[in-house]
Amino acid sequence: MASSSSAVKVCFNSSCNQALEVPRQGWLCRTGDFADLCDRCASAFKDGKFCDTYHLNTSGWRCCESCGKQIHCGCIVSFQMFILLDAGGIECVKCAKTEYILTPNPAWPSDPHFLHRPAERISDIPSKSWRSIAGSGPVPWWQAPSLFNAYKGRHELQVTSSSLGQSTRGDPSERFVNDSWRVSAHETIGNKTFASGIQYDGQHNLFKDVSYQSFFHTNATPLASLPATFVLHNQKVETGNVSGIHVKRLCTPPSVEKQCFNNNGSGPSLENQAYNSKARGETRAHHQPLQRYWSQFTDQEYEQLSGGSYAKITPLFEKVLSASDAGKIGRLVLPKKCAEAFLAPISQPEGYPLVVQDLKGKDWVLQYRFWPNNNSGMYVLEGVTPCIQSMQLQAGDTVTFGRLEPEGKLVMGFRKAPLASSSEQGNETTNTRISAHVESLKDGIVFNSMNPDGTWSEVDKISIYAKRKKGGKMCSNSKKLKFKEEEMLQISVTLGQLQGLLRPPLANAPTIVLIEGVEFEDFQEAPIIGSPTAFSTDNVGSLCSTEIEPTPKHVEHMLPMINRENPESLKTMEGIDAPADLTHLEQQVGSSVKNPAQLLYADVICYTQIGNSNENHTAAPDQSFENDPCGEKSSCPTFKSQNIDLNMQPEREEEPYSVSDSMGIMRLVQESTERFMKQHRLSVNDITDSDHKKP
């Protein structure tokens, strides 16, 4: 308990300190325990008069902007009593609730205990508070850094199976307390304590997840669909040759099928704004944004967007600009599901201004609107012309949207369309799929990067080729393309396998958790993918730093270990729209393989890092903008490090890569995968066939 552990307990209220005979439960402390209070203090707390009684002479009293009521804002006791407004000031929860239609997030148990949980407060933040610039105050839950993950997210949930087992049988609030608060390990960042990813932000009275950014928000997230975690820690790895890996992953957006509110044709509404849509019976196929919209940020973009601080950026979605998007009309049509999944619901006909930060740190205010122009309507960003011009984008280029953590601010990157002449770009007005083969990567890693010469990698090139062959017709260079596609496909499958191997977290077997009838796995540590720096903080990182140079054989040895794992731990996942074989395979790997896979990943990374360390290419294309009034570019350090580019392109004869190294990792991955697949009696064709069974 939070109160004294001495023999005689006293009231937790320091201005009371009365001896406790029968402690009564007070507020939730940051330790996860409830403050033990005497009867009088507990009553005052229960009646919402604690601050009025005991904090009258302390600082921190402010007036509700709406009703003028005095609210104490300076203590943990009262932090659930008000919300901070972006425009400044505070508003009492009562006003906030009466002014807006607010319903509890169904992701959260409706237990009365949760009325005192910070996260519910976040969900209660009225639109008034988030329609201003994010980051100036508490961010809305849909922009906040996965506030709900703290409870539901596998990455964040660091609890023991016993506690979960108990809690799942107990009442939800107790589950929350037990699992996400009490049991959590505490760490300290700066002067703030947080518990397994939940950081208490004393300034904003918010609890935020800080350790890992998870893309899934609720239960029932299929393992195989779990996206990579883009965590860019404050420190880069500083180990010998390790200087950053240019890994970019085709990233699954935050478990979108769970985020989409009930889209029953009535458009977005506050009632349905919750990320969570569990038990709505929606299928992934219908509510997950197409993978062509999955956001991909390069390391460079990360660095630029985060101001060089390597803050966390949650990739949200991206879109290839159509002619009309990039045209003078200044309207960017947003993919509907992306808009509904990632942007705050529109409650007014005129929409609301959306502040988006570009790579230079410049804020653009775009009007986010909904057009009910037909049955389904569409979402548009208006006023994008200056922004697009600033970035010198045109049709065919890709804009990438993400969310800067922890502010929750929307950020926007872009990719120029590779290999497309201006005329082609002008003519390429149809935003078809990026690439069937890129899409076929499903959850796979895209070893995709910017090349030293500022061009984009083969994946993107193939994307463009694929765009040309609308209607399934191959264009003139189809032969070469076909070859490349086949090769890409093979790579992608391989990497898809690898991805499966990479998914497991870094330590311990998962705890199978049954929450609200849905199983999911909780790992003691989050799988860390896509961010090389993540390795600096764990034992695998130390493995990397030991400068062991694993050989392909070394890695291959990991695979038999994988095979020895007990396949009975496999679990059925729902809603995976990867091909069945691959899905199954990934399930197997993802759910049953633990340390071997981690080692494999570590080894691959190490191997790659070491193997490529003599490359000294800088993946820094000239992305300078026309207007750079603030000279932000200088403030955004260029990606000077030796980007270890896992974008193997063995067929690129003109590439200045170290062929042996690239082929080395290539062979490593392929051989490992082939071996693995052999052991699973699978062939590449099994997977590729199933991947292309679409009619």
Add this chain to the structure above:
DNA sequence: CATTAGCATGGAG
């Protein structure tokens, strides 16, 4: 007349 805002239409999946 030019631009903007909003809706309609039709191709693609």
Add this chain to the structure above:
DNA sequence: CCTCCATGCTAAT
């Protein structure tokens, strides 16, 4: 057949 979305069309400014 349905949904999505690129873009055309037109009334309003």
